[in-house]
Amino acid sequence: MGFTKMGPFVKWAGGKTQLLEKLHDRVPNKYGTYYEPFIGGGALMLHERPQSAIISDVNEQLINVYRQLQTEPRSVIRAVNKIDEHPCDKEYYLQMREEYNRKISNHELDAECAGLMIWINKHCFNGLYRVNGKGLFNVPYNNKQSGKSIDEVNLMSIGYYLKNAKVEILCQDFEEICQGVKSGDFVYFDSPYIPVSKTADFTDYTKDGFSYEDHVRLAELFKRLDSAGAKVMLSNHDVPLVYELYQGFRIENVDVKRFINSDASKREGKEVIITNYEV
Ligand SMILES: C[S@@+](CC[C@H](N)C(=O)[O-])C[C@H]1O[C@@H](n2cnc3c(N)ncnc32)[C@H](O)[C@@H]1O
Secondary structure (H helix, E strand, O other), X not given: OOOOOOOOOOOOOOOOOOOHHXXXXXXXXXXXXXXXXXXXXXXXXXXHOOOEEEEEOOOHHHHHHHHHHHHOHHHHHHHHHXXXXXXXXXXXXXXXHHHHHHHHHHOOOOHXXXXXXXXXXXXXXXXXXXXXXXXOEOOOEOOOOOOOOOOHHHHHHHHHHHHHOEEEEEOOOHHHHHHHOOOOOEEEEOOOOOOOOOOOOOOOOOEOOEOHHHHHHHHHHHHHHHHOOOEXXXXXEOXXXXXXXXXXXXXXXXXXXOOOOOOHHHOEEEEEEEEOOOO
16 A cells, blocks of 8 residues: 555644645755654644654653554554444543543553544544543533544555654653754654733743743753754744744744634734744
């Protein structure tokens, strides 16, 4: 089986499908290993299909899906199709969510758990991923009936790619996975966004558990990787903090429409793409 066009298997907050062409235009023509420490839905990696890559995310369930697809994509497809045999309504959704949470509690990171994660992403409100203090998934049903929850060809292609290219899949903090970055490697950072504030004196930068200190830590890492000779690209909201943290690097503004936000007024905005090299 060859490569067909691949895309994310989940709808993910901050998913990069919209910015894809702009990001693609800025990926260097030549690089060693591709690093993506905040892989999320993986839109850019699945578009670029690097032959050697190291990807990571702190979301253990998401990483389990990548790992299961790498080793047994057919079992993941079978798991989703089995759940799809029953039409979806609120009661069924809650039943599946309970089963998913049982697996999370028991740490059962298998193909069924990956199938549940993909299915739930399709049927939960806005494709959100949110857990409570105990780590249990608590997003409500999206109240939509839908037919098949997956594109089997897409999942098989992703599985084929992950297996046949040299892709290492880790579940670690972004700083840790970058320890092995060498001169000539390419790193793409798409961290949780810095929130766009309505008031100038708004100072709470924490969103999705990613704090101001994490953004500073990321900017410091960006500078270290730059000094080490890596090519580094980063995307974020177009907010003042970004200009402070990345002063001296190339910062470009780009327009995007954000579909994942339920609030229509927040669906359009400006983002930045920062690089430490000439495009
Ligand atoms: C904006 S999303 C990435 C979106 C992705 N580029 C896409 O196309 O879907 C940010 C990701 O960072 C992950 N994350 C949050 N904190 C992290 C950390 N300290 N280290 C690594 N990943 C982290 C989240 O789980 C989330 O999947």
